[in-house]
Amino acid sequence: MMVNNVYEVVGLTKVYENKKVANEEISFSVAQGEVVGVLGPNGAGKSTLIKQMVGHVSPTAGEIRLFGVDVVKRADLIPQYVGYYAQRPAALDALTGYEAIYCTGRLRGMSRAAAKRETDRLIEQLDLGEVRKREIRKMSGGQQRMVGFATVLIGELPVLILDEPTNELDPERRRQLWDLLAEKNRREGTTILLVTHNVLEAEQVVDKVAVIDHGKLLAYDTVRKLKQQVDSRLRLELTVQSHAGDRLADMLASYGTIDRPAEQKLRLFMEKDRAGEALQTVLSQAGEACEEYRLVPPSLEDVYFTLGGKEGSI
Ligand SMILES: Nc1ncnc2c1ncn2[C@@H]1O[C@H](COP(=O)(O)OP(=O)(O)OP(=O)(O)O)[C@@H](O)[C@H]1O
Numbered sequence: 001m002m003v004n005n006v007y008e009v010v011g012l013t014k015v016y017e018n019k020k021v022a023n024e025e026i027s028f029s030v031a032q033g034e035v036v037g038v039l040g041p042n043g044a045g046k047s048t049l050i051k052q053m054v055g056h057v058s059p060t061a062g063e064i065r066l067f068g069v070d071v072v073k074r075a076d077l078i079p080q081y082v083g084y085y086a087q088r089p090a091a092l093d094a095l096t097g098y099e100a101i102y103c104t105g106r107l108r109g110m111s112r113a114a115a116k117r118e119t120d121r122l123i124e125q126l127d128l129g130e131v132r133k134r135e136i137r138k139m140s141g142g143q144q145r146m147v148g149f150a151t152v153l154i155g156e157l158p159v160l161i162l163d164e165p166t167n168e169l170d171p172e173r174r175r176q177l178w179d180l181l182a183e184k185n186r187r188e189g190t191t192i193l194l195v196t197h198n199v200l201e202a203e204q205v206v207d208k209v210a211v212i213d214h215g216k217l218l219a220y221d222t223v224r225k226l227k228q229q230v231d232s233r234l235r236l237e238l239t240v241q242s243h244a245g246d247r248l249a250d251m252l253a254s255y256g257t258i259d260r261p262a263e264q265k266l267r268l269f270m271e272k273d274r275a276g277e278a279l280q281t282v283l284s285q286a287g288e289a290c291e292e293y294r295l296v297p298p299s300l301e302d303v304y305f306t307l308g309g310k311e312g313s314i
Pocket residue numbers: 016017018020021022040041042043044045046047048049
């Protein structure tokens with residue numbers, strides 16, 4: 001085994017009791033100090049994967065090694081090394097913001113003084129002064145999630161695993177969270193694995209990306225390498241009047257792949273040499289139905305669409 005691998009996942013398969021195959025033969029490893037983003041559509045099997053990696057769900061088949069230790073057999077060892085931020089954070093409802101963070105630090109073996117110092121620092125850094133003395137059950141969803149995030153950060157664990165940490169957060173809070181994760185990785189060499197739907201934001205922070213769909217790992221590579229796959233492409237983004245969405249989608253379908261993220265949004269993903277023609281079509285035929293348009297270079301999000309559309313291609 002390579003000594004610098006934090007996690008090694010081999011042939012991981014999870015079939016739930018209802019026969020749902022949520023993960024199928026997933027294999028990958030995460031090296032020390034890497035930040036890995038897990039991307040995929042709803043129901044792809046992302047949470048199932050990380051719940052097995054933190055010992056909350058037991059695999060049907062396959063192996064998971066953490067620092068070389070088989071944690072399928074020794075799931076009890078995982079919390080010593082891994083801070084886990086669940087989609088629905090554990091209920092510490094009756095504790096105040098301060099108590100939740102401080103107590104987690106103490107549980108992770110910090111001295112009273114160190115836990116206090118670190119709790120104060122996190123409250124300051126995450127702007128949680130307002131909820132320091134408020135019980136968690138009386139906080140807003142976003143505040144609860146930020147306190148949950150602080151409980152994951154305290155104690156300097158070598159590995160963090162986060163399931164959609166930016167859910168429910170406003171743009172400023174999301175920025176704060178991404179910055180903090182990047183800083184933690186840089187300063188402490190923390191290894192981070194996170195599930196996210198905010199592909200564009202994640203792109204700034206993650207080194208590698210695992211793309212999952214229908215329980216399978218479609219791609220696992222660096223952001224740079226994955227983006228090379230869409231280098232020859234461009235994306236045309238349109239804001240359209242709702243009633244015209246279908247008509248415009250039909251009109252543009254022959255130029256490339258259409259995605260309709262919202263009723264008024266259309267995205268056309270195409271080869272660069274088709275872009276001029278596609279734009280011309282919009283300008284000459286869409287009229288007032290197209291309120292806004294822009295051409296943008298491909299991002300990680302486009303990689304994800306391309307791969308998602310071609311299951312089993314990798
Ligand atoms: N406890 C369970 N019992 C049966 N099926 C389950 C269970 N948990 C999840 N599933 C199913 O397994 C599949 C994968 O679910 P999972 O939560 O891992 O997806 P996900 O990629 O995290 O989705 P999302 O982005 O919506 O959170 C889904 O079809 C889901 O309905």
